[in-house]
Amino acid sequence: MVRRISLAHGEGGELTHQLIQHLFIQSFGHQDQTQFDSAILQGPFENIAVTTDSFVVNPIFFPGGDIGKLAVTGTINDLAVSGAIPEVLTAGFIIEEGFPLPDLKKVVHSMAAEAEHAGVKVVAGDTKVVEKGSVDGLFINTTGIGRITGEHQLKPETIREGDAVMISGTIGDHGVSIMSARQELGLLNEVQSDCASLNHMIHKLMQEVKGIRIMRDPTRGGLATTLVELCEEFHCTVEVDELAIPIRDAVHGACDILGFDPLYLANEGKLVLIVDRASQQQALNLLNKHPLGTEAKVIGQVTAQGNTAGKLHVRTPIGTTRRLHRLSGMLLPRIC
Amino acid sequence: MYQALKIIVTGRIQGVGFRPFIYSLAKKYSLRGTVQNNLGTVQIIAEGKQAALSEMVQELTFSHPPLAKIDELTTHQLAPSYYEDFTIIASEESGNALPWVSPDAAICVDCLEEFSNPENRRYLYPFINCTQCGPRYTITERLPYDRTHTTMKEFEMCGRCREEYDDPTSRRHHAQPICCAECGPALKLYHTAGDVISGDQGEITQVIDLIKQGKIVGIKGIGGYHLACDAFQEKVVARLRLKKRRPKRPLAIMVKSLAVARKFCHLSKQEEETLTGQTRPIVVLRKKAEGTLPDLLSPGLSTIGIMLPYTPLHYLLFENNELDCLVMTSANPSGFPIQYKDESLHDLADYVLTHDRKIHLPIDDSLVQWDGDRLLHLRNGRGLVPDPIKTNDQVDDIIALGGQQKNTFALGRQNHVIMSPHIGDLDNEEMIEHFESQLSHYRKWLGVEAAYAAVDKHPLYTTTSLAKNLTSHVIPVQHHHAHHVSCMEENGLGEPSLGIILDGTGYGDDGHLWGFEFLYGNADSFERLAHLHYSPLPGGEKAVKEPWRNAVGMLLNGCPEEGKKLSVELFPEKTKQIHIIEQMVKQQIHSPMAGSCGRLFDAVSAILGINHHSTYEGEPAITLSDYMNRRSTHSSNKIYTYSIHTGKPVMQIDFYSMIHEIVQDKLNNVPPSLIIEAFHNTIISCCIEMIQKLVKRRPDLNKNVVLSGGSFQNIYLTRHIQKRLHLEGFTVYTHNKVPCHDGGLSLGQLIIASRAVNK
Ligand SMILES: [Fe+3]
């Protein structure tokens, strides 16, 4: 019989204590840091980066990962692309009454493994159990803290015409894997989520490559939405070459059937960066040597900079230029 | 009795030989006085015998030069001033009348005669023109229309041209593009790899040789470039299609003469007149069964678009009888705007025949088709634009931005609507730039502020975001309401009317896609009385490009179990995809709901195995309608089963049974032509029955019906719906000069916006 989470697991009594002691602390370790109501971090840091994110993915287990791994990589990546070295995470769990305990264990173990792999400690946590129907299975919130050292300063204000735009690998993998897992579409399940912590790769990149202007992880809204936001925020126009963007055949195939544009599908282990053209080759070599960047490509360049700039253009295979906007949430045909 | 009259004429009277015409009339009737041009108006003071005066006004009204167009003519009695003579006085550059510009006109009979006369000083000169012919719209930079305001300003007239220009009795008096070999533009031929080809042979002889050798030659014309090749050499035609990325869409051809056109096509009296008139559009003609035109020109279709030479340069190409039938297609790869600069041709043509008269404003060839006595404008361009439309509405300073595809825009100035030529599909930055530069040219030229901008309600149309940069007063208009009012306006209808709008897909007020609509209303408002039951478009836009998806969507929607079985039976090679589409439909993943006539044609075409994929917009519908127009007699009265749900206030048509029966017929090997005929007849019967039901339910409705929307390019459908409704006592209105497809949206949008503004 599968043991399930009951409301009592969240009442703060013995059951709560057992859950924390036997699952969370055992998995995440660091008992010395968890003796107080808050974890104490040891300094000194020049600058501290803090980020938080909530994860509500459905289904909780998907090809290439699960909600726990995602909760760790998502927050680590947010820190890493800001130029921070992730140090610690906190994790908050909101669990639906009746949630299978073995599943919770699987999730927590997967979080712990990913955190260890990324060299990040989970130092504080919280658990709430809510009545059946109040949440869908399991929600996780993670907060991440990282430090920023001198060499890790990004300088988006130095973006200029001719800078290279790069992506660390194939796009759309996570989006397709979730879709096929969720919708029981069948035949699409050969795609694995790319869910991964990018901090080590980014660290290497920042240490060795001069002229990295800005980095982002193109998660929700995909590469297109991420680049549109970059362009608007930093007043630059970027033109990417549709044919240069690495996309797996299986992702192409899925998009082909579903009528989606891979440029708008979520990624959970990809890095997009703008880098000085002079360092483009060095950055590419470095990425290609890293297991998470073997398929990294230069996909375009900054074509204008200044107040009138701020657009994302895609050069299509037939030579026309398409302007892309944010993911609109609406996929209505415009053909009459 | 000696009298004096002041005659004020407004309309297209500049640069069309209007003043010399008045001058000659004055001489003919022994009148004295003056004639003067203001911007957009001509003021005539004429004195003489009363009878002579009224005869002069008669002739002025009814026998004016062909390029002129009188919009309004008023006369006032004056006290005579006893002029000594009749004189043309200098133009005044002020005035607030609508600034009319003449469209470009094909070479006239008089010029053609000079052109063919070895004694004439303009013998075989490729740029010969006069006040009645030649470039106008495309060379005009600004108004008033004067040589210095055209791209001809770069050429200084020689003494002899100047003499003609200044002589009020010359037919080239004030012909702004006047020129001759001595002072005007010249031809240049070059290889796209770089070398200019000169030689004693002359450019034209060489071009003819190159075309005969199977080369593609870019030829600069009036409003842009053509890609020309020999229509009978399939290899080069195939290469041209590849370069243009236009696998199947028909290519226009230019034939030497009416006689050649007659050899290949059936020609009615009207078609002959249109082919040879001053507009010279491409005319869609029925190919003769015994004709020998290669199928590759209009694959699988019984029609082809033909035009006759319209510039002196074109005549030269056919001069020595070596060629008589050329592919003459606009020199832009599909998806790109019309090209009007030499550089843009390098990837497309092997050689370019160009000249140094600049094109200021590009324009496509016009495309028209005769349906019996009705002329349908399928694309308004060269020779037809601009042609201001008079309206009773207050449209000043309103701009309508049109739709996403086959875009045109429209501007309101005083009591006229000016529609742009065909712009194209606004899907990429190149097209958007083209749109914006055209719009800004029109605004400057007409002096129109963009106080209000009317756009389609579709949130993702390019025009929706462009409008925000123009004005803060954006007025969204429902797509099919715009179609409805466009047809009403063209026919001068103001009272609420019924409308059958058979269309592709347009954004509906309920967020679904509409396109098979029964509307009632006018520009103030409309009611949706009935429509086609919605079915899913699995994959959204993809479903439009791949009609088979649409068929599967309809089948699954009508009956999930059986629908899936039939889908797999119809499209066995898509079995894998059909499983996924089943889930998409069930779980509503990227499967917007649509009730559209265009999609219905797509589905039927896919079911019959005619078009699984669509290589150009509307291909399945065009192919099916071609089946109907191929045969002159229609044998069967068979119609398929459909039902009309009258339960709700908005009635719904359900075609699932028809789709099911069509699938059965297809699987039972019933000939496609019979299925297509019954399909057409079912739509027709259903429309008639629906209208009858609607007026029965609402006897107060006016018995006028307008037919609009892209599906009415289908001549059989239009003709029979019109005929049947007429028999039922309805007055039916169709489109003529304004396209029934999305090219006509801007007119409807503008009128609807003007009502909203002036409410
Ligand atoms: Fe439409």
Ligand SMILES: [Mg+2]
């Ligand atoms: Mg995040």
Ligand SMILES: [Zn+2]
């Ligand atoms: Zn002439």
Ligand SMILES: [Zn+2]
């Ligand atoms: Zn001259």
